[in-house]
Amino acid sequence: MIWVVIASVLFGINPTLLAASVGRGMDSVCQIFWTSLVNCCVNLLLLLRSEECSGLRLKGRTAAILAGSGILGMGLTGSLLSVSYQLIGTGTSTVIHFMYPAVVSAAAWIFFRKKPGRRKILSILLSVCGVALMAQVDGKLSAGVSYIPAILSSFTYGTYLLINDCPLIKGQPLSVRCAWMCLGSWLSLGLYLAVTGRFTWPPDGASLAMTLLSGFVAAGAYRSLVYGVGRIGAVNGAIATLFEPLTSVVMGILTGGETLTVQKGAGCGVILLSVFLSSL
Numbered sequence: 001m002i003w004v005v006i007a008s009v010l011f012g013i014n015p016t017l018l019a020a021s022v023g024r025g026m027d028s029v030c031q032i033f034w035t036s037l038v039n040c041c042v043n044l045l046l047l048l049r050s051e052e053c054s055g056l057r058l059k060g061r062t063a064a065i066l067a068g069s070g071i072l073g074m075g076l077t078g079s080l081l082s083v084s085y086q087l088i089g090t091g092t093s094t095v096i097h098f099m100y101p102a103v104v105s106a107a108a109w110i111f112f113r114k115k116p117g118r119r120k121i122l123s124i125l126l127s128v129c130g131v132a133l134m135a136q137v138d139g140k141l142s143a144g145v146s147y148i149p150a151i152l153s154s155f156t157y158g159t160y161l162l163i164n165d166c167p168l169i170k171g172q173p174l175s176v177r178c179a180w181m182c183l184g185s186w187l188s189l190g191l192y193l194a195v196t197g198r199f200t201w202p203p204d205g206a207s208l209a210m211t212l213l214s215g216f217v218a219a220g221a222y223r224s225l226v227y228g229v230g231r232i233g234a235v236n237g238a239i240a241t242l243f244e245p246l247t248s249v250v251m252g253i254l255t256g257g258e259t260l261t262v263q264k265g266a267g268c269g270v271i272l273l274s275v276f277l278s279s280l
Contacts (some may be wrong), residue, residue: 003228010221012247015090017214018082024210025203028082031211033189034202036074038215039222040182046223047175062168066177067184069169073160075185077153084149091252094244095130095268096150098275102127103158119277126274133267178222 018035022028084093102124108114163169169177193199202208249268253260260268 001228003224005228007221007225007228008244009247010217010224012094012244013251014214014217014221015081015085015094015248016251017210017217019085019090021202021207021210021214022082022086024207026207026211027198027200028086029079029189029198030193030200032075032078032082033186033193033199034211035078035215035218036182036186036189038212039074039219040179040186042216042219043175043178043182043223047179062172063180065163065166065169066172066180067187069160069163070181070184071188072156072163073185074181075189077156077160078185079189080149080153080156084147084153087146088150089252091249092264092268093150093153094248095271096147097153097157098244098271099127099130099151099154100158100161101275103154104161107158107162123274123277126270126277130267130269130271130274133263133270174223 018031021031081093081097084096087093088096102120105120106124164177190199202211249260
């Protein structure tokens with residue numbers, strides 16, 4: 001449980017580092033690219049030092065699925081959240097992103113005929129109500145549009161979790177999965193930046209330091225989470241991850257200058273209740 005809580009707190013702190021780097025002039029996609037590079041190097045090093053080194057030579061189909069899930073769950077989700085941090089703040093973005101347990105439940109119901117119980121259905125409805133409260137749409141289209149990247153991130157990450165729940169992926173060792181997913185995310189972002197001509201270096205030493213730190217934090221958090229869940233199970237692990245959105249909200253208020261209105265606070269509470277019910 002302690003390892004999962006540590007991972008959740010690290011995940012909750014990371015958005016503040018990412019937002020600070022982008023705020024200093026770092027391109028959001030480039031910032032995710034450099035973070036993914038650090039994450040990729042850490043996981044490749046750990047894989048090479050493990051007994052699972054032969055996992056780098058996977059069959060084409062397995063490698064493609066792992067790399068593709070990394071592109072979706074790390075690269076695309078990270079890019080959407082990075083944009084969202086600038087639009088609505090890190091705390092609000094992370095809480096909305098945590099709609100993904102309800103998204104996974106709904107997708108499993110629709111596509112795999114895994115009908116959820118009453119508690120799961122309630123959690124799905126609560127997540128939608130929570131986002132509606134937090135969006136605080138005032139009649140202007142821009143008010144609602146600014147929440148779209150965070151909402152989309154919950155769908156991309158939910159899809160990523162569903163892909164990783166298939167037997168072909170779950171059967172691979174932890175170090176193999178981490179290495180291939182990070183590699184796919186980093187290479188895809190690099191290709192996108194090269195094609196679009198958006199590749200840039202960190203504008204200053206502070207941005208570089210925050211980006212590197214963010215990559216190490218992400219690598220440590222991800223491995224801590226997987227290790228902890230492997231010891232205490234998915235149910236207890238899912239409940240412990242509630243520390244992530246709570247940490248992001250607090251960090252957003254303390255360091256990002258975000259304000260917590262009554263309506264936004266109510267929306268946070270409803271979404272966190274949704275996550276809790278979905279985790280039971």
